Amino acid sequence: MSCLSCRPTSLIKYLALLLPLISPLSVSAFEYLQPLPSRAPEPADNPSSAAKIGLGRSLFFDTELLGVNSKISCNSCHNLAQGGDDNRALSPGQNGRSTQRSAPSLWNIGFQTVLYWDGRTTSLEQQTLDHLRNPVISAWPNIGAMVSHLAAQPNYQQHFAATFNTGRTENIPAPDEVTGARVAQAMSSFLRSLLATRSPFDRYLAGDAGAISSSAKRGIEAFNESGCLACHFGANFAGPAPGPALKMGDGFYELFPNNLGSDYEHRYHLATDLGRYAFTGDPGERYMWRVPPLRGVAVTAPYFHNGAVASLEEAIRVMGKTQFGKDLNKETVRDIAAFLNSLTGEMLAVSATPR
Numbered sequence: 250m251s252c253l254s255c256r257p258t259s260l261i262k263y264l265a266l267l268l269p270l271i272s273p274l275s276v277s278a279f280e281y282l283q284p285l286p287s288r289a290p291e292p293a294d295n296p297s298s299a300a301k302i303g304l305g306r307s308l309f310f311d312t313e314l315l316g317v318n319s320k321i322s323c324n325s326c327h328n329l330a331q332g333g334d335d336n337r338a339l340s341p342g343q344n345g346r347s348t349q350r351s352a353p354s355l356w357n358i359g360f361q362t363v364l365y366w367d368g369r370t371t372s373l374e375q376q377t378l379d380h381l382r383n384p385v386i387s388a389w390p391n392i393g394a395m396v397s398h399l400a401a402q403p404n405y406q407q408h409f410a411a412t413f414n415t416g417r418t419e420n421i422p423a424p425d426e427v428t429g430a431r432v433a434q435a436m437s438s439f440l441r442s443l444l445a446t447r448s449p450f451d452r453y454l455a456g457d458a459g460a461i462s463s464s465a466k467r468g469i470e471a472f473n474e475s476g477c478l479a480c481h482f483g484a485n486f487a488g489p490a491p492g493p494a495l496k497m498g499d500g501f502y503e504l505f506p507n508n509l510g511s512d513y514e515h516r517y518h519l520a521t522d523l524g525r526y527a528f529t530g531d532p533g534e535r536y537m538w539r540v541p542p543l544r545g546v547a548v549t550a551p552y553f554h555n556g557a558v559a560s561l562e563e564a565i566r567v568m569g570k571t572q573f574g575k576d577l578n579k580e581t582v583r584d585i586a587a588f589l590n591s592l593t594g595e596m597l598a599v600s601a602t603p604r
């Protein structure tokens with residue numbers, strides 16, 4: 250992919266043009282290969298707490314959040330025991346319907362500055378409410394019906410009252426403790442707590458030379474030399490980490506496919522979905538996508554927005570051809586795959602109730 254296809258909507262608008270001019274492995278002013286921070290950024294109006302995270306966890310695993318007769322929960326499409334997605338091309342929703350695009354992993358999602366494949370929401374709170382309004386995902390006619398159902402359950406009344414410190418002094422909490430905004434705040438706090446830490450790559454960056462294989466070390470160089478690092482860099486390998494350069498709500502986008510007409514494009518129907526253009530209507534954003542994070546990518550097959558590619562090695566070959574016009578050889582693909590495997594962190598067991 251030419252670096253012109255990486256488009257940030259922030260002050261670092263020209264950063265992608267500068268990346269190939271610098272050797273990422275020797276730069277200290279801007280770290281291209283970064284360890285995962287110990288905490289995801291959070292908005293000032295929704296600071297996390299143990300109680301809020303616990304409430305969000307309960308909602309995440311509760312099928313009734315998505316309908317009184319729902320057979321799916323948030324964890325159905327984003328299985329935290331299976332890499333944070335469901336390893337399907339498209340996810341089954343309500344009443345036999347399916348999602349439009351492949352479900353991404355939720356591990357480390359708190360470091361993404363915009364959400365969805367097309368970056369159309371700018372916060373986890375906004376994305377949560379958007380999900381709850383989507384009839385493919387939620388069987389409720391509207392968020393008000395969901396809130397009324399949750400508010401009728403004493404355990405949720407009490408949990409919301411205790412979590413949001415509403416100041417009520419009576420023994421029986423009132424139903425209005427539960428609101429759609431508070432559902433979104435609790436769930437977003439839970440999602441920000443999903444950190445897959447201590448990957449072999451992080452340990453390697455910390456000085457443990459034996460944490461990754463020789464193949465993975467070669468893979469870092471091959472990843473850089475092939476051009477991949479022009480877009481996939483930073484703490485989450487999805488562009489700049491949230492900070493002075495790219496703030497939460499700013500997007501960092503990639504043209505995919507960049508080289509139209511390849512056999513891979515036709516074989517995997519990569520150009521059928523117009524990407525961000527379908528949301529913005531801007532002709533300049535045809536085939537533009539939010540740069541996806543690569544942490545945990547080895548355990549989240551199938552790949553790309555349509556889930557059309559089954560293996561990591563094939564996804565690397567597809568990227569080489571569609572983005573750079575290169576036919577990557579077997580050794581290069583193997584080494585890059587070894588590097589990407591080293592980005593898988595420890596995904597601690599998460600259940601509806603803490604163990």
